[in-house]
Amino acid sequence: MSDELPALPWERARRRPGPARVPLTRDRIVEAAFAVLDRVGYEKLSMRQVAAELGVAVSALYAHVNGKDELLELMYLQMYEGWQPPVPDPERWQEQVQEYARTGRAKLHEHRDMARVAMTGFPFSPEALPHIDRLLGLFRAGGLPDRIVGAAGDVLSTFVNGFAFEESMWETRRHESNGDTHDQSPEENWQEMRETLERYFSELPPERFPNLVALSGIVLDNTNDDRFDLGVEIIIRGLASFAEDASPAAGPSSAAPLPSGEPGDA
Amino acid sequence: MSDELPALPWERARRRPGPARVPLTRDRIVEAAFAVLDRVGYEKLSMRQVAAELGVAVSALYAHVNGKDELLELMYLQMYEGWQPPVPDPERWQEQVQEYARTGRAKLHEHRDMARVAMTGFPFSPEALPHIDRLLGLFRAGGLPDRIVGAAGDVLSTFVNGFAFEESMWETRRHESNGDTHDQSPEENWQEMRETLERYFSELPPERFPNLVALSGIVLDNTNDDRFDLGVEIIIRGLASFAEDASPAAGPSSAAPLPSGEPGDA
DNA sequence: ATGTATGGTGAACGCTGTTCATCAACGCCT
DNA sequence: AGGCGTTGATGAACAGCGTTCACCATACAT
Secondary structure (H helix, E strand, C coil), X not given: CCCCCCCCHHHHCCCCCCCCCCCCCHHHHHHHHHHHHHHHCCCCCCHHHHHHHHCCCHHHHCCCCCCHHHHHHHHXXXXXXXXXXXXXXXXXXXXXXXXXXXXXXXXXXXXXXXXXXXXXXXXXXXXXXXXXXXXXXXXXXXXCCHHHHHHHHHHHHHHHHHHHHHHHHHHXXXXXHHCCCCCCCHHHHHHHHHHHHHHHHHXXXXXXXXXXXXXXXHHHHCCHHHHHHHHHHHHHHHHHCCCCCCCCCCCCCCCCCCCCCCCCCC | CXXXXXXXXXXXXXXXXXXXXXXXXXXXXXXXXXXXXHHHCCCCCCHHHHHHHHCCCHHHHCCCCCCHHHHHHHHHXXXXXXXXXXXXXXXXXXXXXXXXXXXXXXXXXXXXXXXXXXXXXXXXXXXXXXXXXXXXXXXXXXXXXXXXXXXXXXXXXXXXXXXXXXXHHHXXXXXXXXXXXXXXXXXXXXXXXXXXXXXXXXXCCCCCCHHHHHHXXXXXXXXXXXXXXXXXXXXXXXXXXXXXXXXXXXXXXXXXXXXXXXCCCC
């Protein structure tokens, strides 16, 4: 972008002809991988496609990245980069958890099929340790007993990832059946799919599926965002019921003990 | 099994020589796929391996199964076959949910990497509708308001699948690093891995990861089963806090209204 | 100007899912 | 009994995948 000017004659001798060669780096590879992912989806994301995106031979990638697994993990890590759970405020820990979960899902929505990339990799990497530690700190600030805190992380992260994963599945299903009809916004498309599903459920034989037909209207009225928030709220209420102060489930908590005296930034 | 007797001479003319040819069926293919899965794991499960397991050409499979995706879905469905949520007992719905989740995980553990097969397929298939309907019935029997019931299914199934999925990931990691050391039982192996992890966490710099080191002992003392049960309990408590009778989180519930008058078997 | 190291190239290997023309065996009908 | 049609397995092929390796061109240091 900065080399578009015609090269001066004496520079000709120093610069090689053709477009200026930007060096290949891990970051550029990851960036290209995201571009390919957004364009073709997880299933067709391949080393060759990434190389093509960069105008480079496949084998060149392997000088910077150990393999496809590592590339996927790099994407996963880059997604988390710069995102940290908030510094715990014991008065507001429930809202903080809600918001944490919401932006977690939002991050997974930043790129197509990102939830599937996240599921691919090994769940534990050293780079994620600060993140995990702060999340645990958030739960401890809520007054949860230590033996609950670990399970809290399990439940919450499983839900966020799993929910986004299912959304990703619906999305690719939509792509498969819809072909290339770009005439609708994604929102309209979701809406149409919800209506189709609602009709399908409501036309089910009520004697065989009494609960499905009874719930078809209520459940499918909700947007995905509402369903997600509700799920998180269920989890938070369950957690709150273990909190060592009182104020279990109902109403906003008033105060929580054990702020676990952690400084804001280590 | 019934054709092992030496063939009578006049039968020789009718039966073709060599081993009696059992016809290829979907069920036999799925069975072979499970055998391959258990032996080599999800990553190396391929159509060719399944065909080899049956002593058959790859292309023969495609006469009975539409493709690999369908085969995986058949495996997924077969896993659920004959498993139904219990008929709801409003007095005991919380224990029923616990038990339901437990046997769900157990089913996913019946075959290696089964959780990954489950994640692969599309989450909704008509064959699973009775199962889902009964699960929803269980939640409704607990007195949960309708708008919660759908989210309840989300949270619970996401946790069960996600938890088993992570276990599967740890398992394949163990296989990769361990190579072929069959000298330990899986239990000892898990134990050893837990100890390694606990040591790793406890040796982390406490000023950077105060919560991780503080929790390293407590969390890792628990077996996977305990962590799973605890997660389910968190979810159940969260659900119970929405129940329309009283008795929210603490203590065993005494009675629940709205049995939703559903007959045991349609 | 020569040498050397860094890093991209292209071809190859072995694997994958899937398709297709071929062909053998079986039951049925005359 | 003999021919025929159908069913269903076969093997070869195609396109694509992840990964490796000998080669080579460029850029810098001597």
